Amino acid sequence: MVLAPKTYDGRIWAIPQVVDMHLLYYRKSLLDDAGVEPPRSLEALVDAAKALTTEKVKGLFLGNDGGAGALGVTPLYAAGLTSVTEDGEVGFDDPAAARALGRLRQLYADKSLLLGAPSDWPDPSAFTQELTAMQWCGLWALPAVREALGDDFGVLALPAEGADGRPALPVGAYGAAVSARSDHEKEAKDFVKWLWIDKTEYQQDFALSYGFHIPARLSLVKQAAKLKEGPAADAVRYSTAYGYADPLLWTPASRTAYQDALSRIIKSGANPESELKSVVREVRAELDRARKKP
Amino acid sequence: MRRASEPGKVPMKAHGKPLGKALGKPLGKPLGTQNRTLWFWVFVGPFFLGLVLFTYVPLAWSVYLSFFDAHNTVSPTDFVGLDNYASMLRNEAFTDSLVTFAVFSAFIVPTTFVLSLALALMVNRVRRAQAFFRSVFFLPAACSYVVAALIWKLSIFNGVRFGLANTVLGWFGAEQIAWLSTTQPPWYWLVIVTVRLWLQAGFYMILFLAGLQRISPTLYEAAAVDGARPGWQVLRHITLPQLRATSVAVTLLLVINAFQAFDEFYALLSDSQGYPPYARPPLVYLYYTALGQEQNLGFGSAGAVILALIIAVVTVGQARWFGLGGKED
Numbered sequence: 001m002v003l004a005p006k007t008y009d010g011r012i013w014a015i016p017q018v019v020d021m022h023l024l025y026y027r028k029s030l031l032d033d034a035g036v037e038p039p040r041s042l043e044a045l046v047d048a049a050k051a052l053t054t055e056k057v058k059g060l061f062l063g064n065d066g067g068a069g070a071l072g073v074t075p076l077y078a079a080g081l082t083s084v085t086e087d088g089e090v091g092f093d094d095p096a097a098a099r100a101l102g103r104l105r106q107l108y109a110d111k112s113l114l115l116g117a118p119s120d121w122p123d124p125s126a127f128t129q130e131l132t133a134m135q136w137c138g139l140w141a142l143p144a145v146r147e148a149l150g151d152d153f154g155v156l157a158l159p160a161e162g163a164d165g166r167p168a169l170p171v172g173a174y175g176a177a178v179s180a181r182s183d184h185e186k187e188a189k190d191f192v193k194w195l196w197i198d199k200t201e202y203q204q205d206f207a208l209s210y211g212f213h214i215p216a217r218l219s220l221v222k223q224a225a226k227l228k229e230g231p232a233a234d235a236v237r238y239s240t241a242y243g244y245a246d247p248l249l250w251t252p253a254s255r256t257a258y259q260d261a262l263s264r265i266i267k268s269g270a271n272p273e274s275e276l277k278s279v280v281r282e283v284r285a286e287l288d289r290a291r292k293k294p
Numbered sequence: 295m296r297r298a299s300e301p302g303k304v305p306m307k308a309h310g311k312p313l314g315k316a317l318g319k320p321l322g323k324p325l326g327t328q329n330r331t332l333w334f335w336v337f338v339g340p341f342f343l344g345l346v347l348f349t350y351v352p353l354a355w356s357v358y359l360s361f362f363d364a365h366n367t368v369s370p371t372d373f374v375g376l377d378n379y380a381s382m383l384r385n386e387a388f389t390d391s392l393v394t395f396a397v398f399s400a401f402i403v404p405t406t407f408v409l410s411l412a413l414a415l416m417v418n419r420v421r422r423a424q425a426f427f428r429s430v431f432f433l434p435a436a437c438s439y440v441v442a443a444l445i446w447k448l449s450i451f452n453g454v455r456f457g458l459a460n461t462v463l464g465w466f467g468a469e470q471i472a473w474l475s476t477t478q479p480p481w482y483w484l485v486i487v488t489v490r491l492w493l494q495a496g497f498y499m500i501l502f503l504a505g506l507q508r509i510s511p512t513l514y515e516a517a518a519v520d521g522a523r524p525g526w527q528v529l530r531h532i533t534l535p536q537l538r539a540t541s542v543a544v545t546l547l548l549v550i551n552a553f554q555a556f557d558e559f560y561a562l563l564s565d566s567q568g569y570p571p572y573a574r575p576p577l578v579y580l581y582y583t584a585l586g587q588e589q590n591l592g593f594g595s596a597g598a599v600i601l602a603l604i605i606a607v608v609t610v611g612q613a614r615w616f617g618l619g620g621k622e623d
Binding site for chain 1: 387451455475568586587
């Protein structure tokens with residue numbers, strides 16, 4: 001799956017090195033105190049966040065912008081849609097998209113969201129310092145969260161929206177590529193292959209000793225002790241079951257148009273249907289432009 | 295009265311003789327005849343070259359790019375004529391950014407003007423420790439915009455209960471506010487305007503102080519003799535008219551600075567995922583279009599050219615309106 005964004009016209013352009021992903025962290029003890037189950041649907045997430053919000057602790061942290069940046073297109077995938085389809089068409093021209101984004105507005109309107117935290121969502125501080133009961137963050141934060149909270153946390157994908165939806169989270173990988181203009185192209189290719197395909201013990205070491213990532217080779221994942229139990233094992237399972245990777249054709253112009261609309265929906269209560277309609281139009285134009293190129 | 299003696303014309307001559315002769319020998323003798331053209335270029339050349347290389351060439355290049363479809367390239371081949379301009383002017387994000395600028399100026403120009411004038415009037419009246427107060431109010435001008443913006447964002451106006459502003463609200467039992475994330479009402483303007491106000495009021499206070507100290511005390515004495523009441527009447531009829539030149543300069547500078555707004559907006563509102571669709575002044579918008587991930591240099595350049603034209607028109611219009619460049623009374 002992480003190979004897909006490295007592939008264009010049937011050719012692979014880079015070797016994935018390590019896999020990283022976003023995750024929804026939740027604090028087990030706080031959920032137990034409030035009598036809330038880990039949410040299995042977006043609707044349940046909205047209710048859970050509301051139930052978990054107290055004077056001192058907010059229910060959910062999706063980033064200081066209310067989720068437009070951190071979640072991005074993940075809610076579309078949770079509703080069973082895509083950003084751009086495999087044939088290069090707009091993947092969210094569907095009423096389910098508006099429903100999913102409407103849930104995010106509900107979270108904001110309920111005042112269940114933590115906003116204006118000193119450190120933004122990629123950092124687990126708001127979660128570990130008990131400013132929020134749940135937080136959208138990444139796999140990279142798992143060691144820090146475990147150190148601060150021990151076993152008092154669990155991880156989820158973004159829960160599904162509606163009957164056609166399924167949980168979703170973004171997965172991506174750094175890629176090793178070789179310059180085709182180099183005088184030493186062959187040596188470079190051999191080196192990259194040696195390091196990122198053959199030398200599995202180096203890959204294992206690189207992925208798990210200095211940060212916290214999933215090795216790109218699936219055979220290695222099965223061997224890694226650190227990935228076998230608890231939330232880390234859940235994360236690995238989610239990455240293959242629910243992960244999606246941004247399609248190549250989801251360009252910055254499309255992302256900006258979508259993100260702006262999402263921000264207006266969440267913060268200003270703009271109508272999701274009409275906002276999405278204009279995003280679909282813009283993305284279609286951008287896809288036409290991108291496809292026209294040689 | 296001045297006309298009669300024409301003091302400005304005299305100093306080049308001493309006792310009726312040209313200056314050089316008065317010193318006893320012609321100027322330039324010690325080094326022999328000099329190649330003035332050569333020396334002109336030696337001194338002016340490096341700066342002129344820098345100006346051409348780093349200002350005029352990029353400027354012209356930007357205009358050139360604005361007529362091309364230049365994604366990720368500065369040597370485009372795909373000529374599109376005025377398409378970039380047309381779509382930029384139709385682009386809601388761009389016109390919104392102009393509205394943002396207008397709103398921002400409408401807030402920041404009058405507030406800075408009034409605050410810095412008030413500070414100047416107060417400091418000017420202080421009899422003791424004037425230098426101390428002057429320095430204290432001027433000090434924020436030495437602070438970086440980015441540093442101040444981060445303090446405003448992370449400490450004073452953060453959204454959690456222990457932020458300074460929310461702590462104060464808490465004393466009165468009010469609900470905490472996520473200052474930078476709330477669009478209804480647009481609390482983010484409070485953060486943006488106050489940070490710039492704090493940073494620049496001291497600087498403009500110094501300009502006003504200089505203007506105030508040039509007003510002749512005799513005018514105030516004459517006004518007192520004529521029975522003008524100190525306070526509003528003197529301010530309205532003596533101080534403000536005498537400060538006209540300073541006021542015009544301050545207003546112009548404030549508007550131009552507002553046009554250039556970027557630092558504090560970017561530091562306050564951007565994150566790793568981008569920038570929210572509100573409070574996006576033109577430079578921030580163009581930064582994301584031309585230099586951010588999009589790298590749409592043709593489109594961005596078209597916006598930059600439009601913006602430059604607007605700034606030019608506004609500045610010239612303002613200067614005309616205020617009669618800048620004319621002689622002071």
